[in-house]
Amino acid sequence: MRKIERMGFKKIYISLLGLLLLLSLAAQPLSGASALLYEVSTRCTIILSPRCDLKIHEQPLSVTDLRCEQLTNPVGIDAVQPRLSWQLKSDQRNVVQTAYKIWVASSKELLDAGQPDIWNSGRVASDQSVLVSYKGKPLRSDMRCFWKVQVFSNKKDSAWSNVNEWSMGLLNAGDWKAKWIGYDKASPWDSVTQWSRLSARYFRKTFSTENKVQHAVLHIVGLGLYELYLNGKKVGDQVLAPAPTDYRKSVMYNSFDVSAYLNSGRNAIGVVLGNGRFFTMRQNYKPKKINTFGFPKLLLQLEITYANGSREWIVSDNSWKFTADGPIRTNNEYDGEEYDATKEFPGWATALFDDSKWREPELVKAPDGEIKAQMTLSMKVMDSIRPKNISRLNDSVYILDLGQNFAGWLRMKVKGPRGQRIQLRFAESLKPDGTLYTANLRDARVTDVYTLKGGGEEQWQPSFVYHGFRYVEITGYPGIPSVDDFTGLLISDQMAITGKLETSNATLNQVLKNAWWGIASNYKGMPVDCPQRNERQPWLGDRTQGALGESFLFNNATLYAKWLDDIQDAQTQEGAIPDVAPAFWNYYSDNVTWPAAYILVADMLYQQYGDRQSVVKHYPSMKKWMEYMQRRYMKEDLVTKDKYGDWCVPPESLELIRSKDPLRNTNGVLLATAYYYHLLNVMKRFAMLAGKPEDISVYDRLANRVKTAFNKAFLKNEDHYDNNTVTANLLPLYFGLVPEDRMAVVKEQLMQKLKQDNMHISTGVIGTQWLLRGLTKYGYPDAAFALATNTTYPSWGYMVQQGATTIWELWNGNTASPQMNSQNHVMLLGDLITWSFEDLAGIQSAPESVALKKIRMQPVFIKGLNNVEASYQSPYGIIKSSWKRTGNELEWSIEIPPNTTAAVTIPSGRITESGKPLKGAVDVKNNTTRLELGSGRYFLKAILAH
Numbered sequence: 001m002r003k004i005e006r007m008g009f010k011k012i013y014i015s016l017l018g019l020l021l022l023l024s025l026a027a028q029p030l031s032g033a034s035a036l037l038y039e040v041s042t043r044c045t046i047i048l049s050p051r052c053d054l055k056i057h058e059q060p061l062s063v064t065d066l067r068c069e070q071l072t073n074p075v076g077i078d079a080v081q082p083r084l085s086w087q088l089k090s091d092q093r094n095v096v097q098t099a100y101k102i103w104v105a106s107s108k109e110l111l112d113a114g115q116p117d118i119w120n121s122g123r124v125a126s127d128q129s130v131l132v133s134y135k136g137k138p139l140r141s142d143m144r145c146f147w148k149v150q151v152f153s154n155k156k157d158s159a160w161s162n163v164n165e166w167s168m169g170l171l172n173a174g175d176w177k178a179k180w181i182g183y184d185k186a187s188p189w190d191s192v193t194q195w196s197r198l199s200a201r202y203f204r205k206t207f208s209t210e211n212k213v214q215h216a217v218l219h220i221v222g223l224g225l226y227e228l229y230l231n232g233k234k235v236g237d238q239v240l241a242p243a244p245t246d247y248r249k250s251v252m253y254n255s256f257d258v259s260a261y262l263n264s265g266r267n268a269i270g271v272v273l274g275n276g277r278f279f280t281m282r283q284n285y286k287p288k289k290i291n292t293f294g295f296p297k298l299l300l301q302l303e304i305t306y307a308n309g310s311r312e313w314i315v316s317d318n319s320w321k322f323t324a325d326g327p328i329r330t331n332n333e334y335d336g337e338e339y340d341a342t343k344e345f346p347g348w349a350t351a352l353f354d355d356s357k358w359r360e361p362e363l364v365k366a367p368d369g370e371i372k373a374q375m376t377l378s379m380k381v382m383d384s385i386r387p388k389n390i391s392r393l394n395d396s397v398y399i400l401d402l403g404q405n406f407a408g409w410l411r412m413k414v415k416g417p418r419g420q421r422i423q424l425r426f427a428e429s430l431k432p433d434g435t436l437y438t439a440n441l442r443d444a445r446v447t448d449v450y451t452l453k454g455g456g457e458e459q460w461q462p463s464f465v466y467h468g469f470r471y472v473e474i475t476g477y478p479g480i481p482s483v484d485d486f487t488g489l490l491i492s493d494q495m496a497i498t499g500k501l502e503t504s505n506a507t508l509n510q511v512l513k514n515a516w517w518g519i520a521s522n523y524k525g526m527p528v529d530c531p532q533r534n535e536r537q538p539w540l541g542d543r544t545q546g547a548l549g550e551s552f553l554f555n556n557a558t559l560y561a562k563w564l565d566d567i568q569d570a571q572t573q574e575g576a577i578p579d580v581a582p583a584f585w586n587y588y589s590d591n592v593t594w595p596a597a598y599i600l601v602a603d604m605l606y607q608q609y610g611d612r613q614s615v616v617k618h619y620p621s622m623k624k625w626m627e628y629m630q631r632r633y634m635k636e637d638l639v640t641k642d643k644y645g646d647w648c649v650p651p652e653s654l655e656l657i658r659s660k661d662p663l664r665n666t667n668g669v670l671l672a673t674a675y676y677y678h679l680l681n682v683m684k685r686f687a688m689l690a691g692k693p694e695d696i697s698v699y700d701r702l703a704n705r706v707k708t709a710f711n712k713a714f715l716k717n718e719d720h721y722d723n724n725t726v727t728a729n730l731l732p733l734y735f736g737l738v739p740e741d742r743m744a745v746v747k748e749q750l751m752q753k754l755k756q757d758n759m760h761i762s763t764g765v766i767g768t769q770w771l772l773r774g775l776t777k778y779g780y781p782d783a784a785f786a787l788a789t790n791t792t793y794p795s796w797g798y799m800v801q802q803g804a805t806t807i808w809e810l811w812n813g814n815t816a817s818p819q820m821n822s823q824n825h826v827m828l829l830g831d832l833i834t835w836s837f838e839d840l841a842g843i844q845s846a847p848e849s850v851a852l853k854k855i856r857m858q859p860v861f862i863k864g865l866n867n868v869e870a871s872y873q874s875p876y877g878i879i880k881s882s883w884k885r886t887g888n889e890l891e892w893s894i895e896i897p898p899n900t901t902a903a904v905t906i907p908s909g910r911i912t913e914s915g916k917p918l919k920g921a922v923d924v925k926n927n928t929t930r931l932e933l934g935s936g937r938y939f940l941k942a943i944l945a946h
């Protein structure tokens with residue numbers, strides 16, 4: 001309903017449809033692009049003057065969601081030419097930005113006064129609103145920058161946006177005045193062994209502020225993990241910070257605006273250090289495999305700017321106080337955290353605390369890695385889970401069921417006598433007798449212990465560990481616990497939820513929900529494989545295509561940009577890239593399919609977010625790896641080295657981890673060579689982006705030779721590849737290796753093999769990455785839908801039928817050997833999420849575009865699927881696609897954000913848009929109609945001939 005006012009009269013309301021009838025009087029057929037770009041606002045306010053003249057007041061164009069380096073108001077960045085982004089809001093259709101103006105000033109007051117003393121871009125004729133490079137004055141350490149944007153469009157111009165801010169970090173090593181402090185030894189109660197135990201380190205410093213504080217910023221490197229307090233208050237909502245890295249190459253600092261935390265007069269800083277991956281979970285154990293980096297250590301620098309213009313620095317040095325004899329007795333990511341509340345020291349992070357019994361910390365050696373600003377947000381508590389039920393196992397043991405497998409903490413409320421010890425053990429599932437099933441956790445002890453201080457209700461959750469679990473065994477709880485005494489806390493990287501998708505198929509909906517929980521559980525400052533056993537490693541192969549699917553659910557741009565840096569750090573001088581990065585494990589197996597993530601994740605960042613910088617930055621290292629693999633392993637134009645094969649194909653026996661049947665497994669040389677060919681074609685695009693066009697011909701010539709050698713070696717009987725597995729035929733098809741005149745027969749062989757497999761998945765990690773998109777691309781969307789929605793083994797739906805609430809590591813994860821059956825993994829998702837958004841909902845970037853500047857909306861309207869409702873928050877704004885089919889009638893609601901366009905393909909028939917007949921470009925062969933849309937909301941309806 002829309003508001004209408006007659007000046008001096010009562011307000012009345014009429015419908016938008018009625019308004020359109022008043023304006024148009026009669027609907028006339030429209031054709032082509034004009035049918036969809038006619039100028040009627042989907043939201044407007046009508047004002048009737050005393051003369052009853054109708055005046056349409058459209059909602060104004062506005063600029064929102066300002067971001068610097070894809071972050072909102074970041075503190076302490078180290079990008080010297082940061083990239084700025086914004087989104088447009090408008091209710092008009094066909095809105096395109098034609099120019100922008102950016103002002104940057106050193107204070108909000110100057111900006112408000114129209115004095116952008118750092119940068120005035122002037123009016124720049126451009127439609128770019130994503131990742132616009134700063135081109136103002138050189139930026140200095142600790143510099144504050146206030147900015148705003150005005151946009152000009154083909155409709156109306158915007159007002160200035162609200163003011164946002166970014167601040168610079170410490171850009172030079174010499175800017176650090178602080179010293180590294182720590183305690184490079186174990187205490188008598190610690191254990192530096194396979195199951196390492198090391199208590200948390202507590203540091204504090206008091207200081208005074210004699211003048212009025214204008215601004216204060218604090219930079220901290222707390223290795224392995226830290227919690228920061230000022231005057232007894234925790235600073236920030238981050239947990240398990242900073243993000244993990246290979247500390248021999250890079251260490252991350254976090255920055256905070258702490259102006260509001262400081263008192264006039266006496267102040268105190270408190271820092272607790274946990275072990276994290278720095279003092280790693282397994283000490284003096286498999287040293288050739290597991291890297292460890294030393295005892296925890298701290299670097300901290302607080303810069304205070306006073307109102308009179310003077311500055312003061314409070315820095316870490318040996319004037320601080322330290323103890324390791326606090327309440328956190330041990331913290332080990334695999335084994336758990338033990339907290340003794342009887343050893344708490346109340347007020348320890350305040351100025352009044354008596355620290356006379358604390359000792360002086362040691363000045364310790366700095367880690368080898370370069371200190372860098374952390375340009376991705378840290379982890380935090382992202383959700384809470386109310387337990388489903390609690391049951392009594394025996395007199396002193398209870399089993400808590402949270403109803404959802406996830407990664408994070410259990411928060412506990414308890415009241416009992418001083419010294420009472422409560423033990424919490426975690427697991428993903430139960431044995432038939434109701435006890436915890438922990439065999440799949442290997443040697444991870446996953447046990448938290450809390451000792452009560454007594455005297456009233458206590459509440460506790462750990463600080464420096466996390467667990468992957470659904471069930472908790474509770475031992476020693478005083479009294480009878482209830483579900484109200486416990487809360488599950490999901491710990492994940494801070495990132496916006498970008499996408500939602502729901503269909504008329506309940507199985508697919510649940511699989512996608514399980515995928516969401518699995519992905520969120522395994523975002524831990526890096527993408528890890530699993531959150532529960534003694535592994536939790538950032539395997540490259542799991543995210544080769546998984547990162548793309550994840551981007552439709554979460555804004556993972558900064559996490560994966562950081563991960564590319566981790567991979568680059570792990571590269572050897574010769575050019576090798578490991579299977580795990582950061583290289584906490586020394587796994588350099590020299591295969592193609594796992595390190596391919598380095599190139600394909602960079603491609604995802606460019607395609608989904610428009611992040612060209614990541615491609616340019618890493619291009620030399622990518623080229624170095626490609627040349628390394630060619631030099632060492634290419635023989636007669638085939639890549640002869642593979643490690644994992646098509647990892648985790650469904651085995652012939654439900655008890656097996658890996659199939660032993662050669663007819664199920666795909667040739668490793670075929671996999672390596674096909675992937676290498678695909679990467680050569682990606683590198684051709686990257687060479688152009690990186691300003692290296694001379695490399696394109698080199699890649700071209702090599703790709704042609706590889707294609708010839710591949711077909712000579714693997715094309716059998718002119719109709720299938722090698723041993724005719726689905727993967728063996730799918731990869732050549734998808735990567736463009738199949739000769740044109742053999743395409744039809746190879747596609748037919750692919751389909752025949754699926755039928756032999758009873759229309760069930762027979763691919764492993766590699767094949768599944770391209771499976772559903774490949775089938776849809778080559779004319780078999782119904783087969784893709786069948787695979788996506790099967791409920792019998794092997795399938796994602798089978799996992800759901802067995803009670804899974806996340807995705808398993810194995811298709812037979814409920815029956816396989818416990819050596820490898822994580823119940824919270826993401827690697828088997830393949831391209832399921834990408835296919836769901838791109839092919840079912842029709843939300844994807846057009847081939848000639850990036851970051852969905854131009855959207856390709858061409859859903860497959862599959863028999864058996866009646867409706868799909870999806871939304872995706874793209875870099876330009878929200879995209880929505882919601883379609884429903886009833887008989888031969890198709891209804892499709894679409895929303896396209898300002899400053900973008902869409903190519904929409906709909907089955908041919910009698911098509912209307914908001915009740916108006918229209919015509920588009922008809923594809924007779926495929927019986928479809930193509931429409932070109934500008935931004936806005938549309939309601940399409942088609943009466944289909946068939």
